[in-house]
Amino acid sequence: MSAVAIVGVGQTPYRRSHKDLSSRELIWSAAKEALDDAGMGIDEIDLVVAGVAPDALAGEASVERSGMMGKGKPFVRVNTGGVTGSSTVFAGASYIKAGRAKAVLVFALERMGQATTSQQVFNTIFDPVYEKDFPLTTITMAALRASMLMRLYGYTDRHWAEIASRNYRNALRNPLAHLHLDVTPEDVLESPLLAWPIHRYEACPMSEGACAMVLVSKDRVRTRTPVWIQGYASTSDSYAMGDRIHRPGATLVDLLSLRLSAERAYKEAAVTDPRSEIRVVELYSAFSSAEAMAYPALGFCNAADGPRFVESQLTDPSLPVFNPSGGPQGANPVSATAMVRIAECALQVRGTAGDRQVDGVERAVATGQGGATQFSTVCVLGKDLVH
Amino acid sequence: MNAPHSKPTVFIEAAVVEISWRDETRNLSELIFDSVRRAIDESGRGMMGITSVVLAAHDLVDGRSLSSMVTAPAAGAYLRDEIRYGDDGAAAFAAAVVRIEAGEADRSIVAAWGRASEHDVDGVSRALFDPFFGAPLGLEELHVSGLRAQSWIQAGGRCDARAHAVSRRRDAARNNPRALRDGGRSSRPSYPLSPDDLPVWADVVAAAIITSQPARVKVSGMGQSSEPFAIGDRQLAAMPGLVRAGELALREANIAAGDLDVVEVDGLSLFDEALALEALGIARKGDGLTAFASDRRINCSGGSAAGYCAPAMGLARIVEATLQLQGRAGAIQLPSARRALATGSSIVAAQTHTAVVLEGV
Amino acid sequence: MSQSDLITIPGHWSFDYTYFAGEAATRFFRELAENRRIMGTKCPACKRVLVPARAFCDACMERTDEWIEVGPEGTLETFTIITTAFPGLPEPPIVMAYVTLDRADTALINLVLGEDLSDIEQAAKRLNSQPRVVARFIDDPKGRITDFSFELLLQRGGV
Numbered sequence: 001m002s003a004v005a006i007v008g009v010g011q012t013p014y015r016r017s018h019k020d021l022s023s024r025e026l027i028w029s030a031a032k033e034a035l036d037d038a039g040m041g042i043d044e045i046d047l048v049v050a051g052v053a054p055d056a057l058a059g060e061a062s063v064e065r066s067g068m069m070g071k072g073k074p075f076v077r078v079n080t081g082g083v084t085g086s087s088t089v090f091a092g093a094s095y096i097k098a099g100r101a102k103a104v105l106v107f108a109l110e111r112m113g114q115a116t117t118s119q120q121v122f123n124t125i126f127d128p129v130y131e132k133d134f135p136l137t138t139i140t141m142a143a144l145r146a147s148m149l150m151r152l153y154g155y156t157d158r159h160w161a162e163i164a165s166r167n168y169r170n171a172l173r174n175p176l177a178h179l180h181l182d183v184t185p186e187d188v189l190e191s192p193l194l195a196w197p198i199h200r201y202e203a204c205p206m207s208e209g210a211c212a213m214v215l216v217s218k219d220r221v222r223t224r225t226p227v228w229i230q231g232y233a234s235t236s237d238s239y240a241m242g243d244r245i246h247r248p249g250a251t252l253v254d255l256l257s258l259r260l261s262a263e264r265a266y267k268e269a270a271v272t273d274p275r276s277e278i279r280v281v282e283l284y285s286a287f288s289s290a291e292a293m294a295y296p297a298l299g300f301c302n303a304a305d306g307p308r309f310v311e312s313q314l315t316d317p318s319l320p321v322f323n324p325s326g327g328p329q330g331a332n333p334v335s336a337t338a339m340v341r342i343a344e345c346a347l348q349v350r351g352t353a354g355d356r357q358v359d360g361v362e363r364a365v366a367t368g369q370g371g372a373t374q375f376s377t378v379c380v381l382g383k384d385l386v387h
Numbered sequence: 388m389n390a391p392h393s394k395p396t397v398f399i400e401a402a403v404v405e406i407s408w409r410d411e412t413r414n415l416s417e418l419i420f421d422s423v424r425r426a427i428d429e430s431g432r433g434m435m436g437i438t439s440v441v442l443a444a445h446d447l448v449d450g451r452s453l454s455s456m457v458t459a460p461a462a463g464a465y466l467r468d469e470i471r472y473g474d475d476g477a478a479a480f481a482a483a484v485v486r487i488e489a490g491e492a493d494r495s496i497v498a499a500w501g502r503a504s505e506h507d508v509d510g511v512s513r514a515l516f517d518p519f520f521g522a523p524l525g526l527e528e529l530h531v532s533g534l535r536a537q538s539w540i541q542a543g544g545r546c547d548a549r550a551h552a553v554s555r556r557r558d559a560a561r562n563n564p565r566a567l568r569d570g571g572r573s574s575r576p577s578y579p580l581s582p583d584d585l586p587v588w589a590d591v592v593a594a595a596i597i598t599s600q601p602a603r604v605k606v607s608g609m610g611q612s613s614e615p616f617a618i619g620d621r622q623l624a625a626m627p628g629l630v631r632a633g634e635l636a637l638r639e640a641n642i643a644a645g646d647l648d649v650v651e652v653d654g655l656s657l658f659d660e661a662l663a664l665e666a667l668g669i670a671r672k673g674d675g676l677t678a679f680a681s682d683r684r685i686n687c688s689g690g691s692a693a694g695y696c697a698p699a700m701g702l703a704r705i706v707e708a709t710l711q712l713q714g715r716a717g718a719i720q721l722p723s724a725r726r727a728l729a730t731g732s733s734i735v736a737a738q739t740h741t742a743v744v745l746e747g748v
Numbered sequence: 749m750s751q752s753d754l755i756t757i758p759g760h761w762s763f764d765y766t767y768f769a770g771e772a773a774t775r776f777f778r779e780l781a782e783n784r785r786i787m788g789t790k791c792p793a794c795k796r797v798l799v800p801a802r803a804f805c806d807a808c809m810e811r812t813d814e815w816i817e818v819g820p821e822g823t824l825e826t827f828t829i830i831t832t833a834f835p836g837l838p839e840p841p842i843v844m845a846y847v848t849l850d851r852a853d854t855a856l857i858n859l860v861l862g863e864d865l866s867d868i869e870q871a872a873k874r875l876n877s878q879p880r881v882v883a884r885f886i887d888d889p890k891g892r893i894t895d896f897s898f899e900l901l902l903q904r905g906g907v
Contacts, residue, residue: 001394001490019754022519024616047611052473054452059759061447061514062735064473066616072631074611075739076482079446079473081453087470091482097489098394114759130773130800133894134857135834140844143828151826151876196829196872236440236469238806239457242846242855243798245825252826260466371456375469414770417803424809434809450765460806505766518759 003385004093005226006346008038008214014178014207014331014340017113023060027067027109030210034105038214038224042070045214046101050077051088051108053335053370058111067107082284082370083234084108085211085339086377090232096217104215108340110333113208138286139203141241141372143195146289148253150197153303155292157197159310161188163288164202164329166313171326173355178207178331188288202288204332211336211343218385227346230363231269231380233261241372258297258367258376266299269380271363274299274320278380280348280364281320282341286328294367298378320365324348324356338368338377345381394488398602399745401429402709404593404702406694408570409504415449416461422592423462423498430596432494437596439492440469443479443499443698445734447511462498462594475499476593477653477701477731477741481609487599494598499703501696503588508696509574515735521618528655529585531618531736533577536658539624540579544662544673551680553583556657560587560689564717565707567694584657589694593702595709601748604712607642607726608744610635618736629666629730632742637668640744642726644668649711649727650685651704659737660690663730667742687711687719701731701741712747772803775815781891786883788852790814796853800893819849820883821901827860827875829868836894841865847881847898858883859897874900 010033012018012026021029027050035042050064060066064077080087085108092104149155168183183201191200215229235257238244250256262274271277281298285291292306300320301309313319323330325344328337345364347353362384368377403426405418413421427434440463446454455464455471462469468491472479476499483497512527540546560566571587597606612631614621637644650669654660661675664685670678679685688707691700708727710716716724725747733739769777772789779785788797789812791805797816804811827845834842843863846855860881865871881898889895 019756048613055447055473055514056452056761059761060518061511062516065735065738066517068613068616068738072612072614072628075613076478076611077473078470079453080455080471091470094482094485094489094491097491098485100485100488130893131857133836133892134844134859135830135832135837135842136857140828140830144826144844144846147828147872147876148826151878193829193831193868195831196868198828234468234470235466236459236464238465239460240854242848242857243807245846245855246848246853257466371453374456409768411768412771413803414768414773417770417772420804420809424804424811427809447763450763450767461804463806463809465807465809505768507764510763514761514763518757 001097002099002217004096004215004217004229005221006213006229007216007221007224007226008034008040009343009346010034010037010212011176011340011343012209013176014209014333016206017208023058023063023109023111024066026210027107030212031069031105031107034212034214040103040214045070045073045103045105047092047095047104048073048075049088049092049104049106050075051084051335051339052077053079053081053084057115057334059114060111063109063111067109080370080375082334083338083368083375083377084335085337086342086368086379087234089213089339089342089379090234092215093229093232096215102217102220105212106215107210107212108336109210110208110335112206112334139198140195142287142290143198144241145253146197149289149292152253153306155307157189158185159307160202160289161185162310163291164188167288167323167327167329170324170356171330174325174330176331177326178205198287198289204286204328207331207333209333209336211339213343225350227349227381228385229379230382230386231265232378233264234377235260237374239374253293254303255293255297255373255376257374258294258378261376261378262298265378265380270386271380278320278363278365279361280324280345280358281322282325282344282366283323283327284338284341284367284369286332286369288329298365321358324353324358341366341368342379342381349381349383395599397484397487397597397599397606399595399597399604399709400602401426401596402706403429404565404591404706406565406567407590408567415502415505416457418590418592419458419498419500420461422594423496426594426596434463436494437463437496438467439483439486439495440464440467441479441483441486441495441497442469442471443474443476443702444471445473445501445698447514448501448506448697450506463496475698475701475731475733475741476703477705477729477743478611478733478739480595480702480705480743481611481741483597484606484609487597494596496594496596497702498594499699500592501699502590503572503696504590508588528734528736529574530577531623532656532659533580535623535662537579539658539662542624544675545677548677548680552657552661552676555680556686556689556692559687559719560692562718563689563693566689571694580656580658586655586691586695589696591694591696591699591703593699593706595702595706603748604709604745605748606743607746608636608638608640610742611740613739624662626662626666626737629663629732629740632740633667636728636742636744642744647726647728648684648724649708649721651688651708651727651729652686652690653700653704653731655691660686667728684721687721697734704729704731705743708745712745770803772801776801777891780895781889784885784889785817786819786849788816788818790816797851798854799849799852799856816851818852822847822849822881824860824875824879824881825855829865829872841868843875845898858893860900861897862899
């Protein structure tokens with residue numbers, strides 16, 4: 001059973017649309033950059049794993065296959081909605097751990113720049129039998145959770161605004177981000193109300209782009225600088241959010257699927273005190289309020305202390321740094337977003353994150369969220385090999 | 388894929404396939420639940436130790452984006468590590484096996500499905516082609532099957548046994564207790580295909596339970612490969628992706644094609660199934676139809692004539708092969724079935740291939 | 749090549765589907781239309797009453813055959829106030845909420861009507877207190893989830 005390292009990262013800039021590039025070219029751009037970064041040619045790759053979420057956003061039903069590279073390589077496509085980018089990485093890593101591959105190219109493509117009616121596509125994720133008569137959207141679902149967080153733990157809309165502002169300001173240092181806006185908490189609170197309590201600036205942009213990485217087995221690292229995938233886990237929850245409200249020990253906003261994934265990933269990575277051991281966290285929270293569910297699930301604080309945890313992010317330098325890339329609020333290429341979180345963590349651990357580099361990153365954590373927080377993934381990356 | 392070094396052997400404990408048509412008493416999730424539940428019951432061990440669920444389904448077939456939100460729970464995903472491949476069921480099976488080999492799980496559910504009665508099969512097939520060079524021509528996967536068949540015929544493929552192959556395929560589907568009985572739909576054939584060569588569109592759910600604990604059937608070898616993206620770049624009749632996948636699987640299992648007792652090949656049409664035999668070295672070049680007509684080992688389930696819906700079929704083929712090795716295939720049981728090869732080919736028009744060799748223990 | 753030279757091709761995907769609701773959902777909707785009853789099904793393993801009624805419990809992977817009437821009163825667990833229009837629904841602002849009906853173990857989504865939404869923050873404060881609600885049916889139920897909606901039960905002494 002081999003350990004798995006990331007030795008190459010490639011990302012296209014994230015934009016509303018890349019009018020000058022076909023889907024195949026977008027994939028190629030990220031993949032080539034990752035291969036070059038790894039100092040490898042495509043012939044050295046044993047497997048290609050492609051991550052593409054809703055086909056309807058691209059309007060191309062097998063768009064991932066346009067990313068076929070090399071000759072006769074095993075090629076599979078993953079589609080797990082918002083966690084696609086991370087599921088893709090985990091799938092590739094499994095083949096290496098099993099000894100069936102030494103080098104894997106993973107990529108994720110978001111092509112929603114070709115869609116003119118994205119929100120309608122997002123709305124089709126909900127149940128056509130019981131739910132189509134309601135405005136169930138990713139926004140209203142997030143709003144329902146945000147209200148509950150406010151009732152249970154005393155969060156206010158100011159907290160959501162602080163989180164959003166932090167993300168936008170971090171994105172200013174990330175040349176790849178879609179949005180480069182210096183947004184203050186007041187700007188967030190003044191932006192239009194989408195669905196109480198969510199304001200427009202708490203939501204993510206619709207971005208397109210591609211992300212790719214090269215994963216290798218331990219013996220293929222050779223002279224490259226490895227970022228070790230120390231632990232990862234994925235957990236799927238019940239579909240109906242209404243089923244999770246009365247779950248004993250873990251109500252809707254306790255984000256059980258993320259907590260379970262964190263526990264398993266931390267165990268594999270031998271993380272025992274996340275708050276002090278993790279320096280950077282890249283969170284997949286599609287709305288700033290959704291971050292509040294992640295902090296306790298990841299073991300950074302108790303749920304009831306959440307509001308204070310948000311407040312101390314502004315003042316306490318010993319806390320992990322959240323979303324130095326700007327997170328999904330800076331760019332949300334849905335199919336790729338969870339892979340981008342892992343890629344950004346890899347850059348941080350390797351020390352090649354440019355202007356957004358955080359000092360002294362030994363370990364970083366990336367999360368993924370899909371469905372209406374139904375699917376949660378956690379990936380722990382670090383400088384050291386964990387035995 | 389590289390030759391494997393020491394890792395756990397993976398066994399199949401249960402294998403179920405249900406083929407139906409327009410059963411309005413059950414929604415998609417309920418249809419999936421029934422097969423997965425049956426597989427769990429058949430295993431005799433309940434849900435114990437199942438931590439992994441690996442699925443194959445396609446949003447456009449299921450009629451909603453991220454269809455796994457409602458379908459994954461029906462397949463046992465609750466608080467488990469579940470992943471859904473938007474790819475063929477045999478590829479999902481391979482991925483599930485790999486997870487156990489990697490030590491990430493000891494026991495896993497694998498499931499794949501598609502309901503032809505709920506969606507527009509031809510419409511979705513057209514949407515699979517790229518919007519610039521393929522879709523504007525109204526290309527469908529069955530058209531590519533026609534192109535494949537025609538290129539094979541022009542290269543000297545023998546058609547004298549064609550009628551016999553057709554009737555053998557039809558009889559096999561009739562005799563298979565699991566084949567579609569009533570309903571189903573067929574598309575219109577494009578030359579040189581005839582209506583008899585076509586798949587019967589149906590509602591298909593396949594499910595299996597695999598484990599690192601010894602059971603009656605083991606996975607001896609696996610291979611996966613692919614063919615270039617652009618249709619014009621592909622050697623349609625030669626199916627080099629299937630050639631490679633088959634070679635890898637047989638080599639890992641240390642078995643020759645001639646040693647196989649059971650062969651379940653995935654293919655949209657009779658020609659695709661016949662040409663798959665040539666790619667796998669089970670028939671000589673040009674003799675695919677002849678072999679199909681006379682070799683009783685091949686697709687005694689009826690193959691695509693028994694009921695077809697992507698992306699379930701690679702797993703359906705694996706299930707049929709498993710049932711043979713377990714001695715539970717019913718009226719179509721082959722005597723002394725000990726070694727089987729099953730294949731699955733994905734969109735677009737058999738672009739990627741998975742081959743799996745199974746052995747009765 | 750300038751931006752204006754680049755070729756784009758317009759496309760439109762339109763796929764038709766027939767979704768089978770299945771027996772369980774069909775019966776749920778029939779109970780709404782014919783009996784103005786909201787039904788759940790009980791899982792034999794975990795004993796939860798799941799609403800809307802369904803054929804199996806995914807947590808236990810067990811079939812659920814026992815039908816139980818729930819409500820008509822219940823507790824509003826969480827809500828949102830929607831500001832954008834949606835086809836077939838009243839003009840915004842409109843309240844959507846998860847309600848756990850009495851005897852149910854899961855919450856059900858539906859609209860909350862009859863609230864004064866002229867001051868959104870005030871309304872939010874009221875709704876965010878887990879108030880008691882009651883299901884009200886329309887005069888001519890059709891077997892759709894919109895056959896009923898919720899209304900806050902007036903508390904003693906007013907809000």
